[in-house]
Amino acid sequence: MLENVQTNTKMLSRSHSSTLAENDEIDLVELFTALWRGKWLIIAVAVLFIVVGGFYAFRFAVPKYTSTTSIALQLNVETFVDIESVVSGVSKEASSMNTELHVIRSRGLIEKLVNKLNLVDDPEFNEALRPEARFSLGRLLGFISALTSGNEDQQPSNSELTSTVTAAREAISAVLVRNTYIFDISATTTDPEKSKLIANTLADLYIADQVETKFQATEQAVTWLSEKVTELEIEIRKQENDIKVLRSNTELMGEESLQALNRQLIDVRDRLNETRADLALSETRLGKIDEFRQSDNLEALVNLLGDPTLRRIYSQLGTADSSSNKLFDDRLSLLAAREQTAVARLEQQIVALQDAVERQQRSIEVQSADFVQLQELERQIEATKILYETFLTRLKETTVQRGLQQADSRVLSEALLGQYVEPKKPLILMLSAILGVMIGSGIVLLKQFVHSGFRTAEELEQYAELPILGQIPKMEFSKRDQLIDYLNTKSTSAASEAVRNLRTSVLLSNIDTPPKVIMSTSSVPGEGKTTQAISLAHNLAGMDKKVLLIEGDIRRRTFNEYFDGSGKRGGILSAMTGNAQLEDLIIRDSRMNVDILMGEKSSVNAADIFASEKFKHFIDDVRSRYDIVIIDTPPVLVVPDARLIGQFVDAIIFTVAWDRTTKAQIAESIRQFATANLSLTGLVLSQIDPKGMRRYGYGGRYGAYAAYGEGYYDT
Template sequence: MNEPAANTGTLRVDQSGRDRDDDEIDLMELGRALWRGKWIILLATLFAIMLGGYYAFGVADKQYKSSAQLTLEMRTKQVVDIESVVSGVSTEQAALNTEIEIILSRRVLGNLVDELNLIDDPEFNDSLKKPTLIDSAKAVISDLISTSDTEQSMAAQKSPRNRTISAVRKALSASVQRDSYVFTISATTGSSEKSARIVNTLSDIYIDEQIAVKFEATEQAVAWLSSRVTELEGELREKENTLKAATAETDLISPEALDGLNLQAKDLRDRLQEMRADVARTEAEVERFRGLLSSKNRADAVDVTGDPTLQRLWRAIQEGDLEAEALFDQRLSTLLERARAEQDRLNSQIAALSNSYEELQLRIERQSTDLARIQQMQREVATTRTLYETFLTRLKETSVQRGLQQADSRVLSDAIPGEQVAPRPAMILALSMILGMMIGSGFVLARAFLHNVFRTAEDLEAATGIPVFGQIPQMPIKARGDLISYLQDKPTSAASEAIRNLRTSTILSDIDEPPKVIMSTSSIPEEGKTTVAIALAQNFAGLGKKVLLIEGDIRRRTFSNYFNDQPKGGVVTALSGETPLNEVVFHDERLGIDVLMGQKSRVNAADLFSSDRFKEFMSRAREAYDFVIIDTPPVLVVPDARVIGQHVDAILFAVAWDRTQKNQVVAALREFDAVKLRISGIVLAQIDPKGMRRYGYGGKYGSYANYGQGYYDAG
């Protein structure tokens, strides 16, 4: 019996490994895919070259290109400044690019169209051409999508002159030569002489336009400067009169006189500070005399005042002169009155000086304001006079420039009849070849890497982690009933040899206990599992073994398409045990095997195969036969295969070549993994040898390889 496998996690491990490699690019696989599709790439390349050659030699119109060279003249500015009026053009790169845009502007090109009457040239005026089918379709679509709100603007854009200007613009090009002041104008048309004529005329129009613009700018400058000079002259006179009136109204003599007043104010401020100090000293003496009178201390009064009279009277008092005391007090009072008088005098002087100082400050402030105002007026007058003189000088210089303008550009070389520049057959063919190779390679890679099926045993083993026991080519039969005849008639065919390889791989999968009960199943129907089961049974019988082939798919019962002379009983009868096994099976002489047909049952098939009776039946079959081959239903359709798998020794899982989806195979293997069943090996069935060669695998893999053709019978 089949035991839970140690490698049931192989699928999960390989799947996670593939997830990690999803973002990696296998360059070898890319190369192999491209090599397998080499004929597709070659055909795409040849087809693209043919289309390119047809376009280059049969469809494309010849185009001729003529060029003229112009240069910007270096000159210094002559009028007000470089931005003003008529100075030379800046030779910086931005200015050169600006000149290019001017040359290709619609205004200049409009003059060109009018000068050469290009509106009557069918090459530039599409309305003169006979409309093609594509042009008619475009016109109809344009009329359908246009609205009433845009009809007027569209009508203006569709005017013949505007369309001609746009067409001429597409035929022209201009470029600046690096590290120089030279730029090239080119025209590409269907005529070499027309290209030269357009370029030369455009150069002349551009130079004439420069002169006209400069002359117009000069006239505008003269008019503007004249107006400005008149304005400045009136403004200057007005400011001078205002200055005179302001000078007459003020009593300011000069800035030097104002400085003298500031010196006087400083002297008064110093005198005030000195007198305030004297007042403070006098106030101190008055307070001291008051204290002495109040204290009646004559000795201290003599020491403090130091007055000689008080000293003399003090000596008299000490000698006993009574009148001296009255005289002493009278003298001290006199000194107090003198100090008070001095204090009053000083305060009066301070008041007078303060008033004088304030008046002087007001006078200084008033004259300073007048001085500042007059000086501002003087500066404004000087500024206006300078502007007036400057603009008057520029007006004279600009007036002299009238009629002396020159273009900032000149023609270095005129255009000559152009050379053919299109079509370029070599380049077109080379690009066609590259494009064809790219399209072919893209198609091959898309077909190779967007497919979700298996085409090689290597891919199948890499995706599942399970070995591939056999690779069975598609058998050239029209109906299922022809299978057994084919196996009999073609014992040395590639398919028969592939079955023998499958038989060998199955037996050697477990050398110690070779499997006796083998189950064949698949993910979905029509993958070749029944063919594998029948062919494998026939191959085991060829070894002289006793083989029982059981139809485990009792729901569809397809064995009836392969075998005739079927008995009435089948799997259900055999499981009942009422009839001996040898009476239920029938022997097929063509294959040399016993066959137990499927039988319709009222009991669910999964429940039937889960019963103990099926387990006992399998035990009897093991004892009676050398090999038991069971054909079971697809795993993703019903659970029967997983139930039967519990009683078998080996499980063969069939995968249809280039048809079974990878996700279907992975899902089916997960179903087995969920019930702890091990897939012994995978069979890549229904391989189309021609398809393998078409995909580039024909000389590389399996019994259908090119190098094996000499060993097998045809078909």
Template structure:
């Protein structure tokens, strides 16, 4: 069997749409009629009017001072924000109140008359029937009614920003042209007035706050200045220069203290040396240590006296004076050091105290200065804000007023008709394609061949006979009909299916019952007898045995009697004059039919029939119902597999053919039977089959 791929065949798709062209055309016409009915009779005409507002991103101020509420920047975020401001419920509420839209039935549903039938009423009725709980019917309040009107107005108002500009287009759509223009113009005016009111309120609030703040800052400034004055009155006046002078003085005192300490140390060392020399009682040592001119002269006089023990009193008295003077110098140095240290300590404490006072004073002065600056800033802002209260400018201006439209903007009748036609074409095409994709049966021989891989050797139309007994009469009375010619084509295809070994035993089967295989078997037998051939028709479906519905048969023996050996083949067959052939009917058997056809006697029966007849046609049961057909197929020369047009599913045919392939039997050809000519035209296949059918008489 041929394997299907996932590619879409555009030619087949176009062909499918072309075959369903009448259905598509009908859907398009119906859609256009419905669209025209809506556009011309049902749709309410509405009128659209637009006003444009320009955003002033840069404004010239009347006074060169900073505004409390600055102008808009003009970036995309600001533009989007302003669009939402125009569509805000607060602004629309002002519009509703100014135009008194609560009393307008177009926007207030409570003022409209109740329609005789509405979807809402039907839904409410269904809910009341389904619901088991009783609901309190709340009376709508004035606020809820106003909110509903605002919602309705919001649906009819649109605001858009013109690309690459600071211009907003305010568009209103209503059922009245004057109302549409009034909507757009009023909303634009309210938007600009809203900007002015917002700035005025902001300025007024800022003035009030600044007044209170300035009063508070004035009190703080006065308190800070009083603190500086009180501190100056209670503390010694200090300055940074005075502290610098004190630091210089204390440095000088420290230098003097160092020099005095050095001098004291030197004097103390000399005093110690003198005392050591005195302890030695050596005149020379004492004179050398004292290094005094007077003492040296006394020592010289004593040496010049020539006495062995000169008088030392003068020398000792002078040396004692020198020691005493050295002691006085040491004492005086100590006193100076103490005085200097005390003075340094006093000045250091004075520096510490005055530094703390200076820091405190500077802090108080800075606080007073800061309070003064803040006070002056807020005082200036208060004066600027007071000046701005009467000179505010809006951030937008009306660029063009909305005009009263001369014609309705909707419904656009030509557009509705065009869209209706397109929708109708799409709907019709969808139905055709859906029907085609959902189709699970066979309508064309090419499709049957492509899906099965077998050749279609016959196309047999449906026989216009209500009763099966009239089938043969139809073929006899109308030998030139399409059905008769289709059987002739089938006969030719079967006989030519194997040129080297023309088939003599032909089996007719199908997937399921009621596919027309029995009718085709009899028609094929009738056609072969018309050629002067000896034909035997065997009823191989011994389970149903429906030959009696086609012929008047005596209650006689048949196939089972021959197989049992009770009758010969010549004695068991029945000659049907209307058919021109011999018929071997089936009999009811207690033994399983598959076992009967698997027996050697059945094979011998067929061999005997081959010798006595030119052609043997066996009508077998459906292959999916019972295994009889596969068993009988082992003894035949050709297998004709019948598929009912637009009835047998793909799966059934595929499984039936596979059942033969599983037992190494190959079907000689397929027959698409019971073709409905009108159905072919309805499905769009009339172009190919209609001409074939019209060529013959019915």
């Protein structure tokens, strides 16, 4: 038994978890259906926003007018001289064009406009002149500031001028017409004439500013060029004087004299080299003479010296004449002395030539340095003269151009009377309607999202996964004792027909073994389970069934409000204990053919009573005596009585209040029955409000509440 209960509980939990998971998915059809059901709320909110937007557009918003002046950029401005080489104009590049747009809306130019048109005295631009509201945030802040500062001095005029310039700047726009050199200057104000005046005045100020800027640039250029020309004149005179001083302090006559000195230096160096070669040869001969004399190699001496006299004397050395030797020695000594003399002379010549080379080199170095310096000075003065001539020419050109400047722009078309531009009433109304529809839809979807009740049998059946046995609308009576009269007098009403449908569904819930003992319960009080039990008993009695209606809710005992049972003593407890016969405890209401067994107060806990064997025997006894037994029980979430009584019945009817019973209450109730190993026969959606069904958009789909059902029911 316990295992079955646990199994049923787990299956129920999985079932509802899967149902909740499916409900988490966005159903577009349901979404649009919800929006359609709330269409009147959406329309109402949209109409409200349209009214508010219309009030703003037609009564509150200040009309604005825009006027536009077109300015064309002059591509070919004739000039007397090439002034652009000194003062540049407007470039045709996109960056320069965009720069001009910012110049038009610059604070400096707008301030000139404000001063010229005296916009400081215009309340539209100077908010200090506007009548202040009796209560405003600005006034409150000013009051607080006055308290903290201790005085209430007015704002300085400079602050008013700044705020006026800011306001005027916001009212002005400048755009570049695509693929052209045309600017459109627009002014938007509350007065069409004022818009026209501001646009035209700003265009004139912009053109005048271009001329003034060029004039100032020209004056600056003239001043700067004059200073540069004077500086260059002084520099030229100084460089000329430096050249004169250099020429006077050097022996350099010119480039030719420097070349002659170079040639002389080359000649001296050549002579020095030749003399050194001769000295080396003489020293070699002198050494060989000494060498041969010491070795007595007279023949080698004769050949070396090549002197004819010495050769003749040498040829006579072999004769008997002894004077030949003396003559040979004397002649050899003479020739050796000559060689020594030649060596000494050559050495003196080398020294003299070396001194000459050094003097010549020093002279060339000094004159070369002077020549290089002279050339540098000449180049510098030449460059300075060229720069001087260039600046002097530009100075003359700029001086001539001064006073002949022309603007780079011209007015292409003056502004006309301002055209109405705002507020855009159709757009405001359209946006208000869209905003209203969006907010209305949001409200509808929010209500749908937070709503946890059930408005249709489909929703209830899909969530609980149990069959719907009936849908019972509200019954129009104010007191509970009027229920039987309503059922008798309104036998063809929608509610009576709904009870018949419920009766049919209950009897057919088990075709093989139709239920005899039927229990009516709900999750919480006030959901119509007692009304439903009485109505079902009344309807079954009309089928010639012997019906017993038992008040199983012995804690509250509300049957006294429906029937008059004051003449009877005792009730269900007396019948169970046998203190009285059942026939003596039964009461009858003259308005319906049903036996009624009232509840009875007891000191014993009700749950213990319904769990006893006596109650089981009591149910078996009434089952044998009656065709149908209907037991009205307490709510399942309040007390456990319903789960105990349900152990002995054939069918359990669970009542759900329309648009009120929450999903959590239903899920918990089903879980409570599952823990007792009980399953519900079906659900009944009760207390349905027909007007609410139609208001939510369900009336056209559900029989008794649809237009096509009006001919079948009495209202």
